[in-house]
Amino acid sequence: xxxxxxxxxxxxxxxxxxxxxxxxxxxxxxxxxxxxxxxxxxxxxxxxxxxxxxxxxxxxxxxxxxxxxxxxxxxxxxxxxxxxxxxxxxxxxxxxxxxxxxxxxxxxxxxxxxxxxxxxxxxxxxxxxxxxxxxxxxxxxxxxxxxxxxxxxxxxxxxxxxxxxxxxxxxxxxxxxxxxxxxxxxxxxxxxxxxxxxxxxxxxxxxxxxxxxxxxxxxxxxxxxxxxxxxxxxxxxxxxxxxxxxxxxxxxxxxxxxxxxxxxxxxxxxxxxxxxxxxxxxxxxxxxxxxxxxxxxxxxxxxxxxxxxxxxxxxxxxxxxxxxxxxxxxxxxxxxxxxxxxxxxxxxxxxxxxxxxxxxxxxxxxxxxxxxxxxxxxxxxxxxxxxxxxxxxxxxxxxxxxxxxxxx
Numbered sequence: 406x407x408x409x410x411x412x413x414x415x416x417x418x419x420x421x422x423x424x425x426x427x428x429x430x431x432x433x434x435x436x437x438x439x440x441x442x443x444x445x446x447x448x449x450x451x452x453x454x455x456x457x458x459x460x461x462x463x464x465x466x467x468x469x470x471x472x473x474x475x476x477x478x479x480x481x482x483x484x485x486x487x488x489x490x491x492x493x494x495x496x497x498x499x500x501x502x503x504x505x506x507x508x509x510x511x512x513x514x515x516x517x518x519x520x521x522x523x524x525x526x527x528x529x530x531x532x533x534x535x536x537x538x539x540x541x542x543x544x545x546x547x548x549x550x551x552x553x554x555x556x557x558x559x560x561x562x563x564x565x566x567x568x569x570x571x572x573x574x575x576x577x578x579x580x581x582x583x584x585x586x587x588x589x590x591x592x593x594x595x596x597x598x599x600x601x602x603x604x605x606x607x608x609x610x611x612x613x614x615x616x617x618x619x620x621x622x623x624x625x626x627x628x629x630x631x632x633x634x635x636x637x638x639x640x641x642x643x644x645x646x647x648x649x650x651x652x653x654x655x656x657x658x659x660x661x662x663x664x665x666x667x668x669x670x671x672x673x674x675x676x677x678x679x680x681x682x683x684x685x686x687x688x689x690x691x692x693x694x695x696x697x698x699x700x701x702x703x704x705x706x707x708x709x710x711x712x713x714x715x716x717x718x719x720x721x722x723x724x725x726x727x728x729x730x731x732x733x734x735x736x737x738x739x740x741x742x743x744x745x746x747x748x749x750x751x752x753x754x755x756x757x758x759x760x761x762x763x764x765x766x767x768x769x770x771x772x773x774x775x776x777x778x779x780x781x782x783x784x785x786x787x788x789x790x791x792x793x794x795x796x797x798x799x800x801x802x803x804x805x806x807x808x809x810x811x812x813x
Contacts, residue, residue: 409782410756411774412739413477413763414470415703416595416645416726419460420484421517423447429513430487437506438487445485451732452484459730460484463524466730473739474783475727476774477528477760479557479703479767480518481595481645483730486510486534504538511536512546519553527774530767532557532593537570540577544584551588556768558591558643563599565620573624574631586639591766593703594624596646618647619813625700626659632687634699641766645703646728650710650810652702653717659692696722701766706735706803707746707758710810720754724763732800740783741792742803748791755788 421429423445427438447453452460459466460483470478487510488503515533522529533550535543547559559581564570571577585592599620603609625644634640666681690698697719704711705726715723725743728734735742747755760778764771795804802808 407775407779407782408786409778409784410474410743410788411760411764411771411778412475412725412743412782413479413760413767413769413774414475414727414729415479415643415724415763415767416705417470417478417480417729418483418731419466419480419518419521420482420486420514421461421521422458423485425461426487426510426513426517429516430509431512434487434506434509441488447485449485451730456730461521463521467525467528469736470727470729471777471781473727473729473736474743474781475729475739476777476782477530477763477769478729479530479532479724479726479763480522481532481557481560481593482514482518482534486514504536507536508539508542508546512549515546515550515553515555519550519555522554522556527770528777530557530769531555532560534560535562535581537562537564537578537581540580544580547581547584547588547590551590558593558641558767559585560598561592561594561624563594563620563624565599565601567601573627574633576631579633579636582633582637582640586637589639589641591641591643591701593643593645594621595703596621599623618651618811621647622651622655622813625655625696626692629659629692629695630663630684630688632689634695635687635689640699641701642699643701643703643724643766645726646705647702648711648811649702649704649707649718649723650714651813652696653714654810655813656693656696663688663691701762704758706733706742706801708803708805708808709746710808712746712750714810715750715754715758720757721762723758724766725759728801733802735801735803738796738799738801738804740787741796741799742801743783743788744790744792745795745803747788749789752785752789755785 488506511534518531522531533555535546564572596618600617667685669675669677670681701722703726704723705728727739729736
């Protein structure tokens with residue numbers, strides 16, 4: 406038995422340098438791209454820094470991840486695709502022409518990502534992007550991206566208040582769920598893509614930090630109560646970089662409302678009857694059962710206070726992530742972060758959360774990855790040793806003292 410863990414990060418980020426997207430655009434957009442790029446000002450400091458090339462420098466990325474003990478990664482987007490004002494899915498286009506160009510930009514990113522994953526065969530599962538404003542176009546892009554080898558699946562955009570989009574429980578999105586279930590494409594919902602605009606007041610950033618994970622969690626109860634998993638039993642949902650400690654309490658709460666509303670629906674003379682009408686037929690099983698059968702969590706830099714809840718969350722549901730190359734990620738102190746969280750946890754459980762579950766969900770070949778991990782992965786004995794003092798220059802929240810389970 407290998408004395409090292411095979412670590413697959415279920416939460417990493419990458420994207421092309423801005424001008425490098427041009428070859429991946431259809432030629433009819435090249436002139437528009439030149440005009441857009443000439444005046445675009447990148448709002449993200451980390452994409453202007455010396456370390457920005459970690460997003461697209463394949464050799465540097467492999468070397469740094471291996472040095473950190475990681476042998477494979479699920480790759481979410483990070484840089485700015487063509488024709489977008491900031492991050493890819495947060496600001497809705499205002500006109501049909503703008504929507505068309507945004508689609509062109511996302512297709513360019515997806516094509517670039519397929520090539521980036523192909524540069525490290527078996528070690529990268531790319532998560533491709535769509536928009537929800539044109540369901541037919543989304544279905545076409547899902548089929549194309551899946552056939553291009555992007556095994557990380559779909560990044561599901563949010564529908565924040567004010568977006569003008571139908572809510573995620575709407576039947577309008579059934580063709581998206583159907584094609585994902587048909588092709589075995591995981592549906593990923595990453596934190597930060599569902600919050601509404603908050604303006605420029607001094608409190609806005611703090612409010613964003615408090616609320617952003619809650620807005621991301623909404624995808625769970627929207628899809629559950631919307632009956633999406635009943636209509637599409639092959640569908641898999643992954644909630645990433647949203648923490649994991651909230652899950653048991655929220656499932657208890659959702660089960661409570663499910664039971665209460667289903668019961669009330671049979672009593673026509675009660676005020677709550679209308680709220681539960683059709684719920685049992687539409688969604689089927691209780692939310693905790695739906696979680697067990699269909700859902701997973703990309704538990705980025707899982708923290709010590711979350712680990713004791715692993716049995717209630719489901720040890721087979723948890724996929725650890727480093728959040729590379731973000732400064733809140735564990736690099737270059739992944740081994741220390743793993744010790745801080747997992748010391749004292751049984752080996753088989755650690756192995757599942759660090760790599761086995763991600764291999765199952767995203768199709769990584771452990772027979773291929775295990776020999777690499779035998780050279781670079783953290784040792785079982787190393788992770789079993791408690792960390793008494795975090796590295797003084799570490800920036801990841803995994804090392805935060807006094808953290809506790811959040812309400813959401």
